Amino acid sequence: MIKVALLSKWHVHAVDYANQAKEIEDVSIELVWDENEQRGEEWGKELGVAYEADLETVLSNPSIDGVIITTPTVDHKHIIIEAARHGKHIFTEKVLALTIEDCDDILSEVEKSGVELMISLPRLVEDYYLYAQKAIDNGWLGQLTMIRCRVAHNGAVATSENPEGWLPQHFYEQEKTGGGALIDLGAHPIYLANRLAGTPQAVTTRLQSVFHPGIDDQAAAFVEYDSGVLGVLETSFVSFGSPFQLEVYGTEGTLLIEQNTVRMKSIQFESDQWIYPEDLPAPLPMPMEQWVKAIKEGYEPTITKEDALKLTLVNQGAVKSQENEQRIDLSQLKQ
Template structure:
């Protein structure tokens, strides 16, 4: 499949280019960027032509798909145009800012019979698959709380760099839609949603402790129809951490960067134990995208994942701004 790389704006753009080049079913043919000089440099590095006109890229009959790393505010328009030109779409998270825009994108994708994939990469990881299986098998009894935290220090100021190791534009709400929650928080949001089910309400505090215009230290409390409480945390200004906790009537699972452990009345006499092995990882989001295009394989990452992620983000911004719990019935029902 011949693809065009659309923008090097996001910090993961290089990662997706490398993954595409390593995939035997993908060939990068063109680069476009909303900043032409950056795009020309990237095209030179990749050894492909640069095209400064987005319509020319999307009208090119040799291009079958696009990999999008534009500023988030551009996602909707770029995706609608790509779908109209019958191009398959792979994108960095998040999909867009509102569920209304999500639904516009889904409609355009369906109308033009192309495939859409969002990089919700942790849904392919072995620790997630183990935890999901353990919950399904009842090892934790009735699940009642999920806590997921993802944070790093890349936003902390350095000498001569008030935005730390992150690009300054990551702190621009017009470009990004938000800060730590919108970016890093995407992973805790979609993971928590997967375990807990349909969310009912959101209460969020999005703190800008560094004094920028977006949050760098955020916490969200979500209550779900299942009775599970979700605690979602994200930060650009905390020591590096990833922690996923699942608590139930019969046990708990704790997952950190260093590994996974389970304590359950159904396992090892209720003592903390580390599983001897974890399930095999699923194909990456990009691999799932290609497989769906090539042979119709249904991806593990779903539209509901994308839609629920957007729903929580949209409601969290309202909750913080208005200082109240937001009922998600006000932000769409089931996808």
């Protein structure tokens, strides 16, 4: 049995991860810690486990095998490093950290300690991503030229039920989040495009504030890849009814994914009409399942440190692009 502590209910996915952990028979939630004492105590009562106010006490507890981290993003570096130093396996919400330098520090400590680290990038296990990867690998699209991906919702839009929107207001606190829509929701288009297109080379972004001055609640990033592919990546907290869209274009074909509908056209196929494939690959285990399998069985996770690094690289470049109002060569950030 893997005994875990939940570290903070700050992120909106904290409850989701707690539920996932409860559904895995090899995992037992033992403790809750939160930087907000009242929130932590209430969550502990909800889950029927103890609340511990001191993080060091949690991490030094020999009965705790791992931690699930959903703290403010700016706290990731310190908490993950301390967890690794105490020999705790780590499952963390995106993003790993705000800079490549911080990611390198984290990964160095994780490697030194020998613990399992998993960052939650759930769309990399979905059938539509796996099919897109298959289409590229099989050459059905010819030479890949462009990827467009959009993930958006209306979490920042006021309604009668939620006068300030349904996202918690602390999601707009720059000093805690490190950014707005792009760094959080925009992570999904970024890591999907990174996987399909390769190594990001440069980024140009527009981070726009609609309702929350000083932080983006919608954004667009143009990412250039070493492969020559151009990524057009969009996200928003202010779009009602916006479907998930992943579009993959090549010299010999086009793949369009909208919500659960997948269609493709290729000159390599017998028909010149759109096909709607029914034989999508089986989804891979969810990130938390992969984390548990890695701890117990030595399973090699399909979500890797390279995914985490490239995600942070694009996010860091995006912030710099907005600040300087120019295209950012990402190789400069690695130096």
